[in-house]
Amino acid sequence: MARTVVSLNDSKIKSAIAKHKKSPETAVRLSDGGGLFLLLDKKGGTYWRFDYFKPITKKRTTIGLGVYPELSLAEARRLRDEYRELLVQGIDPATHKNHLEEQARFALKNTFEAVAKEFMQTEVVAESTRHRNEFIYQYLFDAIGKKPIHEITARQLLDVCQIYEKQGKSETARRMRSKAGQVFKYGLVLGLCDRNVALDIKGLLKPHKKSHHAAVTNPKLLGELLAAIDNYTKRGSVVMCYALRILPHVFVRPGELRHAKWSDVNLENRTWAYTPSKTENALGTELIVPLSTQVVELFKELRVITGHNDYCFANYWGKTKLLSDSSINKALKNLGWENGETTGHGFRATARTLLDEVLKFPIERIEQQLGHQVRDMHGRAYNRTKYLEERMVMMQAWSDYLDSLKEKALNS
Incomplete structure (x- = not known):
């Protein structure tokens, strides 16, 4: 005749624990039936255990469920019933438990x-x-x-x-x-x-409406902007002032100017050579920027300030120790040029328009100086080092033109 097991309750458990603490020489099993029991060990531990026979080998096995009272009697019974259901399906509860723990570790690691x-x-x-x-x-x-x-x-x-x-x-x-x-x-x-x-979710977001970087292409307004930039020295950082004064003359991308290194600037040969970041991976070709007399003088002055750094436009605060991405646009806004009127990147469009329409330089040389791919009549891309002498003449003419516009603005 099978032994009848009286179900546990919290009162019986607490009473048994109190009694066991007085004489803990031997471990005590408090059975709840169905393979579930609470183990009171010699060190005062109270652990829920589940006894069962493995589905295939029929080997008797015990697995831990948790610690009482953190794992309540009701929760322990729920786990027992869940495991007994697994056994009916021929699934080993220990294997199932290990699988769930592995899934939890996997999820925690692979967020x-x-x-x-x-x-x-x-x-x-x-x-x-x-x-x-x-x-x-x-x-x-x-x-x-x-x-x-x-x-x-x-x-x-x-x-x-x-x-x-x-x-x-x-x-x-x-x-x-x-x-x-x-x-x-x-x-x-x-x-x-x-x-x-x-x-x-591709196609469920609104398409991005591409807008061109705002640029000043009116010569009179450009002269006023250049004059305002010269006056920025009264309110801005010295390094920012030089960045603002050089950028219109070289019309590179603002990020490329910010990362200019002294090792790439050759003031004797009047060139600055670097690989544009936007096409670095695709082309990996150096762009040579001819430096006008005006720009060479500005770099010489700047070298007195930042020449001991790797970067020409080194800053003395911030995480990167460089001018930030938005600093040039913010400086232009501080000069009174609101968002939408001009940006640092807009000087590229300014140069492209006026070098073509006013100074009448070949569009191929302008595009080449902008770092764009330009192809010859045979469909071959020009190397960025080609036609350097022509581009030196163009860049000097551009700086002279900018100075003339600024002079008119100052005298008007």
Whole structure:
């Protein structure tokens, strides 16, 4: 006849624990039936255990469920019943438990943020692009960074992106979807997720309306802007003043000017040679910027201030010790040129327009100096070092023209 087991309750358990503490020489088993029992060990521990026979080998096995009272009697019974159901299906509870624990460890290790940071180490991008991407990644980390990557749904990613879209930041939302897609693709390759959910929301965000960088192409207004830049010395940092005064003459991308190195500037030969970050990976060709007499003098003055640094436009505060991405545009705004009137990048369009329409230089030389690919009659791309003498003449003429516009503005 099978032994009848009287079910436990909290009063019986607490009474048994109090009694055991007085004489803990031997371990005590408090059975609740169905294989569940509470073990009171010699050191005062109270552990829930489950006894069962393995489905195939029929070997008697015991697994731990948790500690009383952190794991309550009711919860221990729920686990017992769950495990007994697994046994009916021929599943070993110990194997099932290990699988769940492995899944939890996997999820904890492979969060979206963890996978993204690993992917970021594989990206080969310019430093300025990497810095911009970090902001996009942080927006994603704040919302879904702690979630296991395989549990993130397309709906969750869409909700995050649409928050920024509703704030008028459609480009940010688009970039968030794009960067998330790269991370999910990386996770797919590593077997960390089953699908790239960023592809599921493609087309659901508003398309980005591309706008050109604002530029001043009116000679009179350009002269006024150059005169205002010269007066900026009264209110701005010295390094920023030199950046503002040099940029219109060389019309490179602001980020490329900010990262100019003294080792790349040859004041004797009047050239600055570097590889543009925007085309570094695709072309890897140096761009030579001829320096006019005016620009050479400005660099000589700047070298007295920052010549002991690697970078020409070294700053003395901030994480990067360089002028920030937005600093030039902010400086122009401080001069009274509101957003939409001009930008640092806009000097490129200014030079392209006026060198062509006013100074009548060949558009091929202008495009070449802008760092764009220009092809000859045979379809071959010009090397950026070609036609250097012609471009030296053009750059000197451009600086002289800018000085004449500034002089008119000052005398008007």
